[in-house]
Amino acid sequence: MPVFISRVFFTLLFLVPVLLRGQSMPSGSGPVQSFEQYRQQTLQEKLFVHTDQAFYLTGETMWFKVYYVDGSRHQPLDVSTVTYVELLDKEKKAVLQTKVALNPDGGNGSLFLPSSLNSGNYLLRAYTSWMKNFSANFFFEKTLTIVNPFKPLGLPLLREVPEYDVQLFPEGGNLVQGLASKVAFKVADASGRGVTVRGWLLSGQNDTLARFTSHKFGIGTFSVTPSEKVPYRIVFRDGQGRTVTRPLPTIYPQGYTMRLEESTGDKLTITVNTNLEGSSLVSLFAHTRNEIKVAEVRPIQRETTFSIDKKTLGDGISHFTVFDAQGKPVCERLFFKRPAQPLAIALKPDQPSYASRTKVTLDASVATAAQGRQANLSMAVYRLDSLAETASGNLLSYLWMTSDLQGHIESPDYYLQPGNEGVALATDNLMLTHGWRRFRWEDVLNSPAPGKKQSKRPFTPEHNGLLIHGTISDSLTGRPIPNIVTYLSSAGKPVRLYVSRSDSSGRIRFEMQDFYGARNIVVQTNPQDSLYKITIANPFSSTFSTTRLPALSVSESKTSQLLNRSVAMQVQATYWGDRVIQYQYPAVDSSAFYGKPGESYLLDVYTRFPRMEEVLREYILGVMPRKKQGHFRLYVPNEPYRTIFEDPSLVMLDGVPLFNMDKVIEFSPLKIKQIDVITNQFFIGPALFPGVISFMTYKGDLAGFPLDPRLLKLDYDGLQLQREFYLPRYDTPRQPTSRLPDGRTLLYWNPNLKTDAQGKGRAEFYTSDQIGTYVVEVNGLTADGKAGSQHTLFEVKNSPK
Missing domain, CATH: 2.60.40.1930 (Macroglobulin (MG2) domain)
Structure with missing residues (x-):
């Protein structure tokens, strides 16, 4: 260790009493100040993903809830607003990826498991942009088993001599x-x-x-x-x-x-x-x-x-x-x-067993609500069978144990049991065989003091929405090009435009608010330069942890169970497919990025002209078409000064900036629904525009306008639209007798079950035609960081004749 580190360490030690134990440490003492400074400068985020199950068939949907907390105190965070979720195969290649919105209550989403997946164990991992600054070992990870019932399992041959x-x-x-x-x-x-x-x-x-x-x-x-x-x-x-x-x-x-x-x-x-x-x-x-x-x-x-x-x-x-x-x-x-007061969750079904297609009322309560701590719960109810060898995940054991230890922890829930000699011995053995993974002395003692320059992290927290990163370089030499204004837009409604200026390393960054679903984005500069090469970075991490996936251990003897579940899944897809695929669209600001325009024209209320130049000259008072050196330019008056801006205005079609006004003039006005005009200077990011002219088509799809071939156009996934979990109801005398089969093995999923001021919450759902034992799994977290997990069982039996 460097000499200056030892000096710092002993300076810290002797700034406090020689013995510090059995009492609170003074907040102003050297070690407390140093560690608090380190914790604030290198915020450690923790994610936990509660999946509805741990075993799936292709063709099913994996539902999940993301808990997002501070790594030290386990309290909900409000820093990052995006989490990245990936499903990796044994070669550590991403087979599924998505981006999920985060808020202080966490986030939730789903992944459909396509039939292209092979049977095997997969690694589900989740992380934020800020977490990419640190080792991938800090990411949340869990092993999931996925079986493709339409392909041979391809199980490995058993070795006569096991490799230990x-x-x-x-x-x-x-x-x-x-x-x-x-x-x-x-x-x-x-x-x-x-x-x-x-x-x-x-x-x-x-x-x-x-x-x-x-x-x-x-x-x-x-x-x-x-x-x-x-x-x-x-x-x-x-x-x-x-x-x-x-x-x-x-x-x-x-x-x-x-x-x-x-x-x-x-x-x-x-x-x-x-x-x-x-x-x-x-x-x-x-x-x-x-x-x-x-x-x-x-x-x-x-x-x-x-x-x-x-x-x-x-x-x-x-x-x-x-x-x-x-x-x-x-x-x-x-x-x-062992945590002295974890969140105590009680689950109580209204009956120990149910007939098929009958209502289940399940009460959940938390003991801490008497102190004013309402809890945010996630609940899954699914049929229990021998296919899955692990539970879907325990928030309590992950936060307090697994997330702070290196390597694979087998059955971490075991160590959270009420203390006895056997559990205590096993826990101490675990501490001896797994090292700490979230801390290095060098990082703490070398952290710069307040006011001193800190080393820059390449990835920043996404405070206000998705960040799209890219670079501008010389297409011939690869040299980064600084100080270039770049525009990113996505045709559609509402009209949005994002502007960035490249830094000294040619890097550009766009902060995308309310950016949901699969979109087509357009990135370009002004003026278009064929020597500029624009590259958009892959937002997913390219580093991986040391975790090794175990071999698939599903036995061929479980063929009948796999067949039963596969048939149930196919029945659901055949008879209920249209009803179960419904999405919840977020409430976003539907107005254009420039707000209420100074002038707005709905062209359908006017007599239509065949040429755009005639429309602009006759109807659009705020737009002045001019020809200069044989090419059209569009200007707007500088309100309220009654003068014309000297430079051309920003012209857009469905939010995409256009720089060739000859093409605009030649475009059919019959495809334009509305024209908005901003008749004063308009700031957006690092750019200042002398007015804005916004053309909007009927469908917001550019209506075939010929864009410049030199711009970058690509498909880009925004934040995931939340899919609604479908819950059929059998609350009328006729519905239970319907001949429409109900093959659900996942009866209920709720990622945001909130308890009231008395600590009580209730879930209501109906059983399906699938009989058997069902497990209720619940994870929960309070605003002050109290975590808890609980499960219970009930039976579903055949309905009486």
């Missing part, structure tokens, strides 16, 4: 000669599932030095006092007698070790040992998601002990770091404190 992933983790980080240490191990199969094993630590002479067994999910520990001269090896044996051998991690001749133990009286004891001669000081620094909880300096000869009150630590994962006298981090350890 064996990892060893000395507590604190390293093994040091002559110092006793705990070593954690994790044994997993190719799919990432833990394997139950027994093990032996053997010396070079095959003497058994330790015996051990895995505890939960293939994770366990053993103790060793290593000698650099002894060759160690570890033998693991699974339940079928197959063995795997690994060497002990590197043994260092000198260094430090740490040991964390939970003692009585709600205390943690952290013991630091060293074999270095002349050691003087060690320091313990602890934070919970970048909020400092402990800072303590102690003298050390061979051993020293820190006693920490667990009440000092925040809920969730705390990160302990030991520094030597030079400020170099020498040991690290994680500790998990």
